[in-house]
Amino acid sequence: MPKKDHYVIIGNGPAGNSAADAFRANDKDARVTIISDEAFSFFYRHKLPQFVAGNIGEDDLKVRPYSVYKEQNIRLRLGQCVDRIDPEEKILYLRHMEKVGYTKLVIATGGSPRILPSLTSFEKHLRFMTGYNNAIKLMPEIQKAKTITILGGDLISFELVKALRTMKKKIFFIFYSKCFWPVELTGNMSAKICANMKKKNIEAYADDTVETLTEKGNLYTLKTASGRTFKSDLVCCFLGLVPNIGYIIGSGIDTERGVLVNEFMQTNYKDIYACGDCAQIYDPKLKDYWISIGWSNAGLQGKIAAMNLLGSSKVVKPLPKSIRDVVGIKIQTSWWDHF
Amino acid sequence: MKEKDFYFNKEQGHARAIKIIKEVRFSEDSRDYGYMAENVPCQDGCPAITNIPGYIRCISEERFGRSYELNRMYNIFPGVLGRICSRPCEKRCRHGEADLGEPVNICHLKRSAADLKSSWHRIKENLYAPTGYKIAVVGAGPAGLASAHELATLGHKVTVFEAMEQPGGMLMHGIPEFRLPRDILDLEIKNILRLGVDLELGVEIGKRTSLKSLLKDYDAVITATGCMNAFSANLPGEDLDGVYSGLDFMMRVNNGERPKVGKEVAVIGGGFTAIDCSRMAIRLGASKVSVNLRRTEENMRIDEHEKNEAKFEKIRIYGLVRPVRITGKNGRVKSMTMERTRLIYTPEPPFRKAVPIENSEFTIPVDSVIIAIGQYPETGFIDTKIKLDGHRIWTSSDSYRTSVKKLYAAGDCVTGATDVINAVANGRQAAQEVDEFLIRRKRKKRIVRFEASAPSDRKRSDDFIPQVKLPVLDRNSRFKKITNEVELGYDHESAFKEAKRCYLCNLKFEIDVDRCIYCSACIDVAPRDCIKLIRDVEVKKDGSYGDYEETTNWRNVVAIAIDNKRCIRCGKCVEACPMDCISVTKVELIEQDLEA
Structure with a gap:
């Protein structure tokens, strides 16, 4: 009896789940496994600020219950980290020393926090919130903190501000408008955003940068290039995401900013595809590469990657942009428009 | 050397062991060279065959002068290379293997020996008689x-x-x-x-x-x-003012000149010279510096450390681009046109080639261009x-x-x-x-030297010491003066801590199977899977042993063996062995003086 195919998806976000669903829908017999280092089920990332603020519970975060995976016979391996891929042998090396073989692989590991080079030396003092793992660590610290400094440079930083206001926290907001992610702020948008925040009693400063950040007795002192000093109980950094590909580098799978894939989401290995925020996609019409951003794009790409792995030849295209309201300012983005 | 010469009497302790360390054996057997290459990978990776475990061990004993001299025997520039070495040894360090953390900072340790030795340190030279040539x-x-x-x-x-x-x-x-x-x-x-x-x-x-x-x-x-001689990129506009060859640029700066670079600088190339030029351009007043690669960052020939330092200084690295032409105004560079590339597989190393994508040109404004694509x-x-x-x-x-x-x-x-x-x-x-x-x-020959050794005092906890980062200047202090050294070097404590991470791969632990009673006491105390019940062993072309074929069935066991590639040199097995049949030998690849 021939051995069943084993489709493995690394990543339990929208791209990974969409790929798993497509695999199962088109191949009833194959083994489908999702491996994720997050110790929590598929969740809505945009709800994390409200979650850490204690305004919603874990159940509200979940996109779908575990029973769905059981019904679809998709194996979920949560809290398990892939350390390395051997594409020649088709083996994944997990951190807990287990080896997992696959016949087809989808890489959908999303993004990790973007840390500006100027902030790397202060990394140990910064808190991030890109997933459940770091959100759950941050939660008690946020509850305890009275004053919080936010290095804000993405949409989720504004969501956190909203959530913290409900908790009556004192907030300092250093607005990195010049390296805002994922869209570029134009004209006087940054000034308007700052002004709107100040109206809501948030100390917001645009285009200042961290000069030093020190910790003494759980109190963080942050000094900026313009000479301002902020003392707070917590410093959170939200400057967007970069493709999470550290474990792939050196494996033989081509990477640049992200995992390099063609318009069919295929890497330089025929049985390995990448999709979502971790993929850097070559567009033959554009004659350039683009990195997908956002939930809807990720979902669509996950489905296309799985279908193409099963024999289709669908070409991926970015979804049209839509408008989003950010602290009273309209920003055009295809990110998060699904909600 | 006979087995009994290695005999280590536990009751008499360390002193007795020291006393025995007198007899040495030299070997030119291909199996021993094979053992060295396989089991002391850092030394094998070093083109100068420096005795890396030896000089790291000296640092952990706070003998910085001896460490410097051990290095200087093969590498005449320990202080220099402790700063700028391309670190082929670290790429081979066992600590960097999967699941074992990050490699030992061998290069930083080399520097620490140079920095921390006594000012009145005695230089040792093995001088031969004058020849008259x-x-x-x-x-x-x-x-x-x-x-x-x-x-x-x-x-x-x-x-x-x-x-x-x-x-x-x-x-x-x-x-x-x-x-x-x-x-x-x-x-x-x-x-x-x-x-x-x-x-x-x-x-x-x-x-x-x-x-x-x-x-x-x-x-x-x-x-x-x-x-x-610097290679030319053969680009139209390469003769404009503000276009430099990487080597010429660095030579002018190092000779005291301060070439005008403007605010926006594009560096072409991905080697050490390219990164040096980009970092120097920042120091000369540029505010936006990019390093442009035909392939990707992953394929750069420089180490991660240099990349990270460049990024910390706000240098951007762009992959998959290729310069097409440089354009100027009034004889001075104004912009550079690039095109996108994509990677294709090649059967020969480096296995990836960047090919241009037709009609993918784009233009970036630049005040100067530095071309650092190699020298001849x-x-x-x-x-x-x-x-x-x-x-x-x-x-x-x-x-x-x-x-x-x-x-x-x-x-x-x-x-x-x-x-x-x-x-x-x-x-x-x-x-x-x-x-x-x-x-x-x-008059000199590379040879493998064996010397009986006391078991090391490494602890299992030493394996989990995180890599000790080298302190560096903060960004503002770096740019105050272009000669300010960025890396500050280890202090005694940091050097000692980092040295303790070394597995001391040059210590060979061996079980004498003729005297072993297969009691498994050594296996019981082994902190990891370093002692194995084996049924067979791979024999390599040079006759040296490769991987062990393990078995759990006692009927098939032909020997109990210590896998020196997994051993952490804790010495627990030596302490536990009731038959004293585990020997420890220091194995080194050295240059032997044939006139002696």
């Missing part, structure tokens, strides 16, 4: 100086001819001072010259004197002229018929001999632009070949 070395770069030093210790009279006004070659003129302070370089060069090496500066061969006359006046000549050797000074290999000087295989009698060549002029540690290793080996040619016999 006169040898000329052309070029005072790392290869030339390494060969001059080796020749001088071998008793020859050496004269080094250098075209520049200062010795050091690329070390002096190519590498920025913020990576390599010149007082360190000067000191290590002076230590070479103290052996009576004559240095003639400002002497360009082919002008003041000729190669032919050197070949006539000297018993042998080594040319180590490096790679001092100057051979115009050779006034005699010589065989070349492309731009490089040809040498016969496994030799430094050129097609011209008495003329040898070493370093980048033979290999093309590589790195300093390769140049140093080349220079020494060329010198030994010249010595063999003149003396008509080998």
Whole structure:
């Protein structure tokens, strides 16, 4: 009896789940496994600020219950980290020393926090919130903190501000408008955003940068290039995401900013595809590469990657942009428009 | 050595063991060379075969001077290379293997030995009797100086001819001072010259004197002229003001000039010179500097450390781009047009080739462009018929001999632009070949040395010490003066802590199967899967042992063996063995003096 195919998806976000669903829908017999280092089920990332603020519970975060995976016979391996891929042998090396073989692989590991080079030396003092793992660590610290400094440079930083206001926290907001992610702020948008925040009693400063950040007795002192000093109980950094590909580098799978894939989401290995925020996609019409951003794009790409792995030849295209309201300012983005 | 010589009496303790460490054995057996390559990978990875576990061990014993000397035996520039080495050893360090953390910071430790040794440290030279032979070395770069030093210790009279006004070659003129302070370089060069090496500066061969006359006046000549010609990118607009070759740019800065770079600088290339140029451009006032690669960051030949330092200084690295043309206004560069590339597979190394994507051009504004895509050797000074290999000087295989009698060549002029540690290793080996040619016999030979050793005092907890990061200057202090050294070096405590991470792969733990009673006591105390019940073992081409085939069925066990590739040198097995049948031997690849 021939051995069943084993489709493995690394990543339990929208791209990974969409790929798993497509695999199962088109191949009833194959083994489908999702491996994720997050110790929590598929969740809505945009709800994390409200979650850490204690305004919603874990159940509200979940996109779908575990029973769905059981019904679809998709194996979920949560809290398990892939350390390395051997594409020649088709083996994944997990951190807990287990080896997992696959016949087809989808890489959908999303993004990790973007840390500006100027902030790397202060990394140990910064808190991030890109997933459940770091959100759950941050939660008690946020509850305890009275004053919080936010290095804000993405949409989720504004969501956190909203959530913290409900908790009556004192907030300092250093607005990195010049390296805002994922869209570029134009004209006087940054000034308007700052002004709107100040109206809501948030100390917001645009285009200042961290000069030093020190910790003494759980109190963080942050000094900026313009000479301002902020003392707070917590410093959170939200400057967007970069493709999470550290474990792939050196494996033989081509990477640049992200995992390099063609318009069919295929890497330089025929049985390995990448999709979502971790993929850097070559567009033959554009004659350039683009990195997908956002939930809807990720979902669509996950489905296309799985279908193409099963024999289709669908070409991926970015979804049209839509408008989003950010602290009273309209920003055009295809990110998060699904909600 | 017989087994009984290794016998370690536990009751009499460490002192007894020390007493036994007198007898040594040397081997030229291919199996022992194979063992070294497999089991002491850092030393095997070092082109100069420096005794890395040995000098790291000295640091963990706070013997910094001895550590420096162990290094200097094979690498004449420990202080210099402790700062700028390309670290091939660290790529092979067992600590960097999957699941074992990050490699030991061997390079930083090398530097710590140079920094922390006593100011009045005694330099040790193994001098041979004067031979009366006169040898000329052309070029005072790392290869030339390494060969001059080796020749001088071998008793020859050496004269080094250098075209520049200062010795050091690329070390002096190519590498920025913020990576390599010149007082360190000067000191290590002076230590070479103290052996009576004559240095003639400002002497360009082919002008003041000729190669032919050197070949006539000297018993042998080594040319180590490096790679001092920069490759051109053959771009339209390359002759505009504000377009520099990487090497020329660095040489001008290192000679005290301050080339005008403007605010936006694009560097083309992904090697050490490209990164040095980009970091120097920031120091010269540029605010937006990019390093542009045809392939990707992953394929850059520099180490992660250099990349991270460049990124910390706000340099952006862009992959998959290729310059097409440079355009200017009034003779000065204004913009550069690039095109996108994509990677295709090639069957030969490096297995990936960047090919341009048609009609994918885009233009970026620039105030200056620095082209650092490699260098090639100057051979115009050779006034005699010589065989070349492309731009490089040809040498016969496994030799430094050129097609011209008495003329040898070493370093980048033979290999093309590589790195300093390769140049140093080349220079020494060329010198030994010249010595063999003149003396008509080998006087030094690489050999494996075995010496009984006490078990080390490594602890399992040492395996989990995180890599100790090297302190560096904060960003503002770096830019106050362009010569400010960025890396600050370890203090005693940090060096000691980092040294403790080393697995001491040169200690070979071995079970004498004839005396072993298969009690498994050693397996019980082993902190990891380093002691194995084996049914068979792979025998490699050179006769050395490879991987063990393990078994859990006692019926099939032919031996209990210690896998030195997994051993952490904790010595627990030696303590536990009721039969005292586990021996510890220090195994080193050394250069043996055959005159002794």
